[in-house]
Amino acid sequence: MKLVAENKIEIYRLKKKGYLYKELAKKFKIDPSNVRYMVKLADLHDEIILIKGKNNYYSSELKLDIINEVLIIGNSIYATSLYVEELKKTHKLNILLKILGLSRSSYYYTKNKEDKDKNTEEAILLIQEKNKYRYGL
Structure with a gap:
């Protein structure tokens, strides 16, 4: 399943509420390691990193x-x-x-x-x- 930004943020917020990696992976039909990676990434860089795509904007x-x-x-x-x-x-x-x-x-x-x-x-x-x-x- 291809995740959109809203799904990624929802995964992150659900994990912070106490859901297990396996539960989230099953719910969103992705590998638990991907869930773990997204959560760690968001912990390091805040939720905005989950929204940002590959196109970078430089002022x-x-x-x-x-x-x-x-x-x-x-x-x-x-x-x-x-x-x-x-x-x-x-x-x-x-x-x-x-x-x-x-x-x-x-x-x-x-x-x-x-x-x-x-x-x-x-x-x-x-x-x-x-x-x-x-x-x-």
Whole structure:
């Protein structure tokens, strides 16, 4: 049976009322694992995720911000990753990466690289301070 958004929301709400996965699967003629998946998905992202289809809507402001950051300003992947980190507060990461054309692995690589570089920089600054900013012995 093909489920429409209303069925998915009903399944989620019935599960929250205490229905078992098997009962819901039987009622809606779907596999219990699919019911479990939908409920977990809705728990993580709220009911709206059950309504949303595959077509994503990206606001024109978000698109413009990202285009300015990447194309007009000409930032590198590293700088873009830092920008994504800021936008992540208000937008989903997968949407941002999709618009940017940046792979998830590149994003996390540059994000982790930043942390490593920052640790190295802090260590160097501590050594400089300890040696009163003198070079050599």
